[in-house]
Amino acid sequence: MNKKFYMSLIALPLVFSVMTVQAHSEAEHMENAEDPNCEAMKGMDHSKMNMSDPVMVAMMEQCKDKMNDHHPENNKSDSHGDEGKKKHSDQDDHH
Amino acid sequence: MKFIKQTSYFKHLIITLVTLFITAIAFLYSGLYSMGADDPHYDVTTWALETLRESSIARASGDIQVPTDLNEPKRLLKGGADYNDMCAGCHLKPGTNETDFTLGLYPSPPALTKLTFNMSDETAYYQRNFWIIKHGIKASGMPAWAPGHDDERIWNMVAFIKRLPELTEEQYQVITARGKSSSGHH
Numbered sequence: 225m226n227k228k229f230y231m232s233l234i235a236l237p238l239v240f241s242v243m244t245v246q247a248h249s250e251a252e253h254m255e256n257a258e259d260p261n262c263e264a265m266k267g268m269d270h271s272k273m274n275m276s277d278p279v280m281v282a283m284m285e286q287c288k289d290k291m292n293d294h295h296p297e298n299n300k301s302d303s304h305g306d307e308g309k310k311k312h313s314d315q316d317d318h319h
Numbered sequence: 320m321k322f323i324k325q326t327s328y329f330k331h332l333i334i335t336l337v338t339l340f341i342t343a344i345a346f347l348y349s350g351l352y353s354m355g356a357d358d359p360h361y362d363v364t365t366w367a368l369e370t371l372r373e374s375s376i377a378r379a380s381g382d383i384q385v386p387t388d389l390n391e392p393k394r395l396l397k398g399g400a401d402y403n404d405m406c407a408g409c410h411l412k413p414g415t416n417e418t419d420f421t422l423g424l425y426p427s428p429p430a431l432t433k434l435t436f437n438m439s440d441e442t443a444y445y446q447r448n449f450w451i452i453k454h455g456i457k458a459s460g461m462p463a464w465a466p467g468h469d470d471e472r473i474w475n476m477v478a479f480i481k482r483l484p485e486l487t488e489e490q491y492q493v494i495t496a497r498g499k500s501s502s503g504h505h
Contacts, residue, residue: 259498264489282392283493
């Protein structure tokens, strides 16, 4: 009984100290993570922006995935283009 | 005769010092001093404390090596997310002018959204901010973030704070968001 009591006396501070170290890990903040509002970027006047500015580059980096999701047409058109080219080349072969 | 005069002078000096010391101790225990954060210091006390703070930080941070890549976008993303979680409550974010913390803390935490860079020495500016974030400031409400945060993470916040006053609300939201659609800066 005494042994268990002393073990818990040692274990509890250890557990708390580990929790303290993890308290500010970046992963912990992910629980309430907010998504970047990339729609807001559409309303911005890009002509007045310096695209090499670190703030702009950071924003583009943040919205990279979302922008790709929002332009499936581009991807499709690319693939269509490839297919088209392929068809053309096939036709060329036939000719 | 001269010796007697000198002895008498030292006697009076010692009695005065002892009396002042006892009075100071009695004041400490009397409870007469108001510790309320809503009861501001006298101007002279504020001046003394601010002078002490700035001199101390300048001396302590003088040898800190500033990284050369503080303009890297990745630093803004990492530092921005941490700033939003750890600092914005007291030091504000674009579009907010006050929070319960800014209204109630004494001394009031500086609004880093409005505090534009105006120090002639950019290195000293970076060193100062790094030191304050890492070590905190006694009796001000500013915690030391060193326990649990390595130097790189603190430098990321320093990099973000430099650009913070220029950011719009929309830019701030995009840069500081940790959400799943952001491109893995977490």
